[in-house]
Amino acid sequence: MSDHEQSPESRARRVDVARLAGVSPATVSFVLNRTSGQTISDETRQRVLGAVAELGYRPNRAAQGLRQGRSATIGFVSHDVDFGEFSAAAIKGAHEACISQGNLLLLVNTGGSNRQAEHLITDLLDRQADALIFAAVGTRSVLLPDAARRVPTILLNCFAPHDPVPAIVPDEERGGREGTQALLDLGHRDIAYLTGKPAQWATKARLRGFRAALRGAGLNPREHTVLPGNYHADSGYDLVRTLLRRGPLPTAIMCGNDRMAVGALLGLMEAGIRVPEDVSVMGYDDQFQLAAEVRPALSTVRLPYELMGRLAAEQLAGGRPGAPAGRTLVHCPPVMRGSTAAARRSRGA
Amino acid sequence: MSDHEQSPESRARRVDVARLAGVSPATVSFVLNRTSGQTISDETRQRVLGAVAELGYRPNRAAQGLRQGRSATIGFVSHDVDFGEFSAAAIKGAHEACISQGNLLLLVNTGGSNRQAEHLITDLLDRQADALIFAAVGTRSVLLPDAARRVPTILLNCFAPHDPVPAIVPDEERGGREGTQALLDLGHRDIAYLTGKPAQWATKARLRGFRAALRGAGLNPREHTVLPGNYHADSGYDLVRTLLRRGPLPTAIMCGNDRMAVGALLGLMEAGIRVPEDVSVMGYDDQFQLAAEVRPALSTVRLPYELMGRLAAEQLAGGRPGAPAGRTLVHCPPVMRGSTAAARRSRGA
DNA sequence: CTGAAAGCGCTAACAA
């Protein structure tokens, strides 16, 4: 408790510190910023640091920003209607990376509108955002807003075909392949695939991976049922009923995502079919508070959203020096839990 | 395309606009800010506006902020380990309200640590955040970080017992009561409650509501099974199996949240019990992409996270003039879907 | 009706 303490209302300014330490304001800056080319005596430094501590002084970043042309702030643009699981995880990852760089996240959500995106990015730039993370929810191709060109930008879970902007994208094809392979390794030779929205990039990539894995095992993809869904849980339920109606079940079912897998689980249980004893079920996403919690716990392919967010922020900050300027593919590893088991029927279907 | 256009690299400054319009920099500000007490001729105004448009001029908000002591930025502090559904929805609501006020959200996540909270809020204040939204994920009592006292703050989904800070909190007791009432209205007289984490505020409040509704219907709460869970889907599953083991099922099951309800659904289906024909199931939260999508679709109690986020931002901005300074209770309305139906057994259990 | 000028709090080149 010192007489010098400011009222809690007003922040101490640099000049207050200088006065208390008996030095000039510039010296305070030199000490605090470790300005290179400046040598400060140890004694002065201690006096300054003491005054800083006593006054609880913190530099005003708006002033610093004005002077230096940077704000220590990264804009995170969520370009989609939805704003759920993915955004939350990606933001968390990006946030953590930012914090350890001394940056903060300025967050906007475009609702999927390009006009709004343009507008909000302008807002971000007005506030001196140093860089942008432009994220979509469903992996897809996007139109990079013009405004984003004025500042370092990285795409997260999307890509701009005609722009040389770096992008972080999950390796969905490999994910589909490895997920399928995990099933093949369990001895499954008859696998149905209940897909997500057929038009989506991720859906197609995963399906390619599925087929590649089958072919790699000497199987003919055409002999495996592929039914189009839409990533909603109820489509998993509906498609399982379709499967049931059509005749004998496959020994394993791959689903477009975990929500569909939960729907499938519900449909199977309702029909008295046991998972994984009678049929194995596999999801995709490893959705937070869902995949690992349902019973049986879902085997799935992990979409590492948080990691992707972190990568984006790190790459922006130049934290990864030799980072590829182009598309970074992130691995989606299979995670095996209780909803899959060795195939019931013997090999050779 | 005019000769006056700046290179895309450098933003036009106010002085550029002034020069192009043939006026002084101050006049530009007067026009743009509609400064009261200043009268600008219509002709001058047009010239200025024309120059602004031509140069694509936008005021530098860091400079404005430095001058005015405000940044048009609200800090959103998510004070919890988790960062999922709730945060996403609340942030979305807060974001929308902020945008329509001309503000942007500066987002931080404390990971639940008070030390980190203090630290991050300081970071926020260094960047001149004008106000704070301090949000928890599970409704609960929090320790308001000292730093937050320096700026208008509103609590979201939490409360600080010993601080006179306004708070937006869901009316969990009423939610529990009305959810139970909906079941009573369907003729159910034997209702089991699979609760969330017993120690949590929300759990207790919902349970109070449950009991109040039963008493209101002339029933004795003690005759109804209450089993403690933990808000995870698997606890719903496990508790249903406990229920099954104990003897005849109740006609309806209330769950701590939707995830538990999904677990319960899975457990019931597995046991060959039909929902809602044999037993009705009710969730809580109306979780995005879950409650409405599972089959049968979950009847539940809607926790309006997005609305709460919006309310917080509006209240901060003074958008709601006569707003209560204290705790704002937000209504959680029951939403009836396919997982509930009229009680199988006749009244009088 | 319009312009000049004084800062907001800070950094950094230059002087001492």
Next chain:
DNA sequence: TTGTTAGCGCTTTCAG
């Protein structure tokens, strides 16, 4: 080794 000074881009009081 430390202090002086000129801005960063803007708002706003006060004169004209």
